[in-house]
Amino acid sequence: MAGKYYEELEVGHVIHHDVRRTVTDWDNMQFSTMTMNPAAIHIDHEYCKTTEFGRPLVNSVFTLGLVVGLSVGETTLGTTVGNLGWEEVRFPKPVFAGDTIRAETEVLAKRESKSRPTQGIVTFLHRGLNQRDEVVCECKRLALMMKRPA
Template identity: 65%
Template sequence: MAGLYFEEFTVGQTFAHEVRRTVTDMDNMMFSSLTFNPAALHIDHAYAAGTEFGRPLMNSIFTLGLVIGLSVQDTTFGTTVANLGMTDTTFPKPVFAGDTIHSRTTVLELRPSKSRPGQGIVTFEHVGLNQDDEIVCRTVRNALMLARPQ
């Protein structure tokens, strides 16, 4: 199992995830279509050319999902019970097709579950960066994690 169990995490532990992903126009079109988001800023090149960005922006929810997804192999693959929520999500820089995104995760807090024996809550900070190491996404996520089997 690639994921870590609850007690294998420590506060302050940081993961620099090796897997990177170059995002494409197809990713943006497909994600926006699948989520019924018709915002011209994501799917209309002619419209986007007239904006301050001059081209379509990657859908920020796609970016958020990718940043968290890039963390899974090193942290939670097979050991997550559920995502409990995300807070403090920001997108300080835009993402465009052709950008290569990588991710870094830090463990902020740990606590055993009061209502679910054998599980615990891990608070992660996920930071997404582009190919120039500029932060493009940051979020704090609470995940319910399996404890090591007894």
């Protein structure tokens, strides 16, 4: 099992995920189109030349998904029952095509489920950083996690 069971996750532990990914213009265009987001700031290069950024911004929902996705293999792969919610999602710096994103995850809190004795709730802080070590995304995620089988 690649993911960690509830008992294996310790509050305060930080995981620096090894897998990184360089974002492409195609990623941004495809994701924005697939999710029906026609905002010019994501898909119109000519328009973006007139903005303060001078080029398209990567869709923030793509960035969030990428950062969490980079964490899955070492946290919740095969051991999560489901996501319970997202809190305090922030994007302090923009992401552009060509940026390479890496992720780190901190276990902020955990508690046993009151209604599901074989599961527990873990609060993760996922942080995405670019190649300059600037934080580009941060979010808290509550996950319902399996306990180790008896």
